[in-house]
Amino acid sequence: MAGVLVRTEIDAPPTEVWRVVSSIPDHVLWMDDAIGIEITSPRSTGVGTTFDCETRVGPIELTDHMEVTEWVEGRTIGVAHTGVVSGSGRFTLVEAPDGRTVFSWEETLQFPWWLGGPLGEVPGAWVLRRIWTRNLANLATEVARARSSSLRPR
Numbered sequence: 001m002a003g004v005l006v007r008t009e010i011d012a013p014p015t016e017v018w019r020v021v022s023s024i025p026d027h028v029l030w031m032d033d034a035i036g037i038e039i040t041s042p043r044s045t046g047v048g049t050t051f052d053c054e055t056r057v058g059p060i061e062l063t064d065h066m067e068v069t070e071w072v073e074g075r076t077i078g079v080a081h082t083g084v085v086s087g088s089g090r091f092t093l094v095e096a097p098d099g100r101t102v103f104s105w106e107e108t109l110q111f112p113w114w115l116g117g118p119l120g121e122v123p124g125a126w127v128l129r130r131i132w133t134r135n136l137a138n139l140a141t142e143v144a145r146a147r148s149s150s151l152r153p154r
Contacts, residue, residue: 002087002109002121004128008136010101012143014093017101018074020143021091024051030138033057033131046071052083057127060115086110103139105132 010017020026022045028034036054043049049068055061062084070078070090078090087109094102111117111124 002125005106006132007104010140014101030142
């Protein structure tokens, strides 16, 4: 299984970062590899939420079926991947001493044979780490955008 961990500090408190990451369909706004997300369960938040994420990494497109397995309001979202790529993932938000948010994204994934199986784990993890590091920069930008629009007088 390939393990990937990326982390960043976002210049906003966890409540504001949570507002952005807790809207699963809006992950396409900051995830370069997510080209579409469809909620497939009656609920769209919390444990038991299921969704399909159309994913593109280079020339490879696939549907990633996921189920939310952990939801701690304001702090954690955990998912199980049950599609072509299997495994688990977790977003964690921790408030830094200066009020900023330390955002961690950790995944443990198993690739199918046609993506190299166990042999594809090292290069696959390297590629995903690069994409997800960029995604976290996008997330910080999206949080700043959401923050500035909510601070504007009406």
